[in-house]
Amino acid sequence: MNKKCQVFTPKDYVKKLLDSVGYINNLYGKKILENSCGNGNILIEIVQRYINDSRALNKSNVEIEDGLEKDIFGIEIDYEQYTECINNLNELLNKNGLNLINWNITNKDYLKWDIEKKFDFIVGNPPYINYTEIKKDELLYLKTNFKSCKKGKFDYCYAFIEKSITNLSENGKMSYLIPSSIFKTVFGFNLRELIKPFTKKIIDYSLKKIFNKALIKSAIIILDKTTIMEEEIEYIEEHSKKNLYLLKEKLSNKWIFSEIKVGSYRFGDYFKVSHVVATLSNSIYILKEKDYIETFDFYIYKNKYKIEKKIVYETASPRSLRYKNVEKIIFPYTYINNKLIRYEENEFRDNFPGVFIYLNDNKSKLINRKNDTSAKWFEYGRSQALQNIYNEKLLISTIVTEKINVYKLSKDCIPYAGVSIILKENNNKFLLKKAKEILESKDFFEYILSIGIPINGNSVRITSKDIENYYFMEE
Template structure:
């Protein structure tokens, strides 16, 4: 599928116009300035740019040859897909033919890979604009993946390639340059984008940030987006924060760079910011001081590891249409859908043992000898299991990630990762494990699950999540382990186990 391979998403015209307005691409000055779309596709941004340039040139009474010279020398694009590259040039030629009566322009549009081509244009452009490809690094060919990880500082870990386009975009700007992109808004909160956030904060180059939150800008694409305007000549200690409200982009706040946290950027109204300030005042403890908060198992192939028991004989059970040893299975629930109904309990093939109170993988020879049916089942799926982007140095038959394994064998509170009006959570015994959700276990006996239950049900915790959580369609907010860990505990919780707390701020 071309979208997944190349990350192509086509940009609405009004978004293009908004970005060009935000970078101040207007007036006589643009006739002497250079602009590029580094992932130009079929030319959506460039079409609008050419239209603006031609209009400005005509207003200045420039002749056809002067306009041709401007178009050929100031407007650039790069596109890796040959079909889209051809469409782009055709579309641009159609514009100049219609508006100027010129049949052909020698466009500076390149059919090339921006990840390497950009080196030819360091410190060159006045404007970099566009809609970079949305594609996860693990969907890229290994050669390009290695290039990204070795060459781009913002692209460490499993990230979308758009962060690399931010980095290369900044490198090809001149000292007075401006960059305007529409991208996923995941860089505002994801821990893997922490380096990028710190860079923006330290350099103070953010001019405007427009978060579309749960509004889906692209048809048939579930990506949540933001427009980011960077200005290398930005000389302020703050930037404008805007949101898409009632079908219009509106300013919400002026954000001070000094107030930004490296861990996550979550912006809201001044009233909500005051609530958060009051929430943190005079509170010396967080939930993480008393509880372990982790995501559940991440097998990266749930359809292989998780299923139901449909039959049994002796010590074997029929699991996903294979007979395997029952003793290697553990009970498990899915945090995102579990509502407390015991009928929703499934089973997970658990290739781990627990000597010395710590889970370790069963060695392959031991797995084959003690659990020959389960081992044969895993062998039948080995090719698929090897395709996972699993933890380094892990065995092919282990879960893709080791998260949650050590804490699983404890009594726990579990919850999903989305909230609407209420936060639903459930208590589970130690022998029932969790995937696709959040697991909370006790670190200390100072505070018990009854007190934690009061905290999770409190109005201030729900408001905290509503402000800090990422927006999803349908009015949902994301709940993350970091948000839970960092929630400050009021002193009254440390003294009493059952109460309804008063809000610090109304």
């Protein structure tokens, strides 16, 4: 297990996890599992509660020791953490005047752990491992064995959640501290469908920082096998104490935890929302103002290259516009009658020898990009957006914090970051001005906060689909 994925649960949240599933009293004979137990900080609280409750029930020390062996289960893949966990639990026994026991704590991979036993409670803080950080052999195993991991760029914890559901008894309850992105990300759809029938409550900590060093926004999700017939899920936003009851049948692609004003017009039916150009090598194609001198026909770049002005366009990103940075972009294409025209290499070299020399000097970097198969070495790595970018457009960032900044760009500006908004060809009803008004409105901002994926700080990440699926009023 990657050490940086070992983020241990703060004590306050350990108590919340256990309280949320009712692991408080009448615990003797109830089986509980912590399936990524680390050094035991959750198990320590579990064991202490078990001992206290058993003594309240007048159980003898022998009965308590026997119960601990039979009712408390843990599993940890990391041997060092596993050993520390056993030592910590033994120390707890000594403090409580109990003899050492044979703990049912296992040093194995939970996802490959073959056990038929069912549990009354499962609690934990599963490892959060991003798709890109999962080893190839693990990816194959997850895709083969877990429905939640069949498609897309899933998180490692998806499989933990899925398997935990199967390990619950008929009346079992489960509480997990999970990334709150699970409720919104497109790759979490299969997981959401799996957990929806059993989800009883969600406690959202997106606006609070649980882990000191981790940037991940978290939530506690409570699943209960007995709630399969219940129609609603209780949602609590911990920071504001906002409380909602959500109909399960209305939770579809993304789980939205607020009441959204819904208009009559879908934004994407009138405006096209697209990713902007992807050069896959911005440092080569983008010319910063401090690095060039402008002459009548050329940009003298870094006192070395004569870049023909005919092939250089204005460019922008939400960041450059916010800080008022002036940038240019080499655009190795042209338009005739608004149709994209691609150059042959010889034609490009003959028409733009200065640019050709510059790009050729950087050819080794350009040919090592993960380009579209049809892309020539001197072209952008991706062909996305090229056909539609030559229009008047709006530009916004996919990261939203305190407000949405909307920038209007000319036809000749080729943005390289953010998403662009243009009129759809068949839109005879609304102007681009209307799109700007919508994107800057309070209603749209509240919609984005509810549907966006929480990231660091108070920011959310949005997608082009989120924008397209907004419904507005005509007014």
